[in-house]
Amino acid sequence: MDGIHDLGGKRGFGQIVREPNEPAFHERWEAVVFALSGALGAAGVMRNVDQFRHAVERIDPVAYLDHGYYGRWLGGIENLLVEAGLVTQREIDDRVQRSGGALGRVAARPSDTPDRIDYAPEGLEAQRPLAATPKFAVGDAVVTRNVPSTGHSRLPAYARGKPGEVIAWHGGWVFPDANAHGHGERPAHLYTIRFPGQVLWGTGAEPDTAVCLDLFEPYLEKAAPP
Amino acid sequence: MSEAKPQALRAEALESILIERGLLTADAVDDVIALFNERVGPMNGAQVVVKAWRDPDFKARLLADGTEAIKPFNFTGGQVDKLVVVENTPEVHNVVVCTLCSCYPWALLGLPPRWYKDPAYRSRVVREPRAVLAEFGVELPERTKVRVWDSSAEVRYLVLPQAPEDVAAVSEQALLARVSRDAMIGVGL
Numbered sequence: 001m002d003g004i005h006d007l008g009g010k011r012g013f014g015q016i017v018r019e020p021n022e023p024a025f026h027e028r029w030e031a032v033v034f035a036l037s038g039a040l041g042a043a044g045v046m047r048n049v050d051q052f053r054h055a056v057e058r059i060d061p062v063a064y065l066d067h068g069y070y071g072r073w074l075g076g077i078e079n080l081l082v083e084a085g086l087v088t089q090r091e092i093d094d095r096v097q098r099s100g101g102a103l104g105r106v107a108a109r110p111s112d113t114p115d116r117i118d119y120a121p122e123g124l125e126a127q128r129p130l131a132a133t134p135k136f137a138v139g140d141a142v143v144t145r146n147v148p149s150t151g152h153s154r155l156p157a158y159a160r161g162k163p164g165e166v167i168a169w170h171g172g173w174v175f176p177d178a179n180a181h182g183h184g185e186r187p188a189h190l191y192t193i194r195f196p197g198q199v200l201w202g203t204g205a206e207p208d209t210a211v212c213l214d215l216f217e218p219y220l221e222k223a224a225p226p
Numbered sequence: 227m228s229e230a231k232p233q234a235l236r237a238e239a240l241e242s243i244l245i246e247r248g249l250l251t252a253d254a255v256d257d258v259i260a261l262f263n264e265r266v267g268p269m270n271g272a273q274v275v276v277k278a279w280r281d282p283d284f285k286a287r288l289l290a291d292g293t294e295a296i297k298p299f300n301f302t303g304g305q306v307d308k309l310v311v312v313e314n315t316p317e318v319h320n321v322v323v324c325t326l327c328s329c330y331p332w333a334l335l336g337l338p339p340r341w342y343k344d345p346a347y348r349s350r351v352v353r354e355p356r357a358v359l360a361e362f363g364v365e366l367p368e369r370t371k372v373r374v375w376d377s378s379a380e381v382r383y384l385v386l387p388q389a390p391e392d393v394a395a396v397s398e399q400a401l402l403a404r405v406s407r408d409a410m411i412g413v414g415l
Binding site: 007014018019022023025026034035036039070071081091096099101102107125127154176190192205207210212213215 | 230231232233234235236237238239240241242243244247249250254255257258259262263267307308310325326327328336337339340341343344345346347348349350352353354355356357358361362368369370371372373374375376377378379380381
């Protein structure tokens with residue numbers, strides 16, 4: 001979806017802030033969130049990773065930027081738990097207030113009409129052998145579709161409607177755009193497409209740079225002959 | 227003492243609710259901390275890199291099919307359904323990002339550092355990789371092409387840094403200590 005998470009190429013975030021000798025978790029609550037994500041799978045609330053990524057994309061955009069990585073995950077987890085009816089936001093609010101803390105800005109924005117996913121993944125991983133012949137071959141010139149995204153998608157906005165070259169084919173994989181919403185795994189061929197910097201960023205691009213993206217066949221069309 | 231962040235209190239509230247419902251075990255959090263503090267981290271990726279530096283045959287297999295080549299290491303920690311290893315050379319420098327979320331080869335590098343997940347790196351490295359690399363202290367000759375790998379599906383990328391010139395003269399242990407996490411992401415050398 002055209003959300004705040006789709007950050008590639010955005011300006012204004014300034015310097016990259018690094019920290020020497022970072023621990024795996026800075027504070028205990030970050031590990032709590034990590035453990036909660038595991039529990040979601042066991043509770044049947046998170047049926048696949050695409051659903052989880054979309055649950056994170058749907059959180060409050062201000063919190064997305066402000067709450068950090070585990071804060072974003074927390075918002076996604078709360079979305080799924082509340083949508084599944086396992087907890088209510090009032091219940092969580094009450095418990096926070098009983099501990100004497102401030103509620104602050106809540107990242108989760110659970111949907112009143114959530115997607116229902118009524119199937120289990122067909123494999124532990126996301127690769128799915130496909131009988132269908134791939135539409136493109138390494139070396140082909142392709143162009144990405146330029147379709148506004150309302151649901152989950154793994155085609156970043158900065159690479160929409162852009163010409164590129166197929167540099168690798170990875171076989172069939174679960175199609176996130178369908179799987180995130182419970183529309184089935186609908187495996188699709190996956191390719192790596194290389195886009196020259198100038199194609200993506202115009203005349204201001206740095207020289208001799210390229211971006212390679214892993215893109216699903218439904219995102220791609222054959223480029224018109226020159 | 228600083229005030230606890232609202233998201234910390236909220237996470238702990240959910241933790242206690244899920245433990246009461248039997249959906250989370252009390253020691254799940256300790257298990258997660260132990261896993262990523264002790265067993266999963268950049269020392270795993272470094273083993274792969276050093277083996278590739280010392281063994282040309284392994285390097286060829288690693289670049290041809292990373293997934294298959296790393297199987298004997300039996301790494302744990304997840305997030306690597308398919309591994310593609312990209313080699314730095316004097317002609318090409320590679321750097322890895324995930325602009326849409328924060329995909330990262332956990333089993334090889336552990337959990338990503340904060341900067342990798344923050345908006346500044348995710349937004350900038352696709353548009354101005356040379357400027358970002360310079361900020362990390364990586365100055366590339368003009369003739370070196372830069373390739374950014376934006377991990378938009380389940381393929382995970384590991385950068386194979388250029389071997390040091392004295393690779394044949396140095397012990398495996400010494401080489402392992404020289405491979406940095408940043409070099410395997412592509413923001414170091």
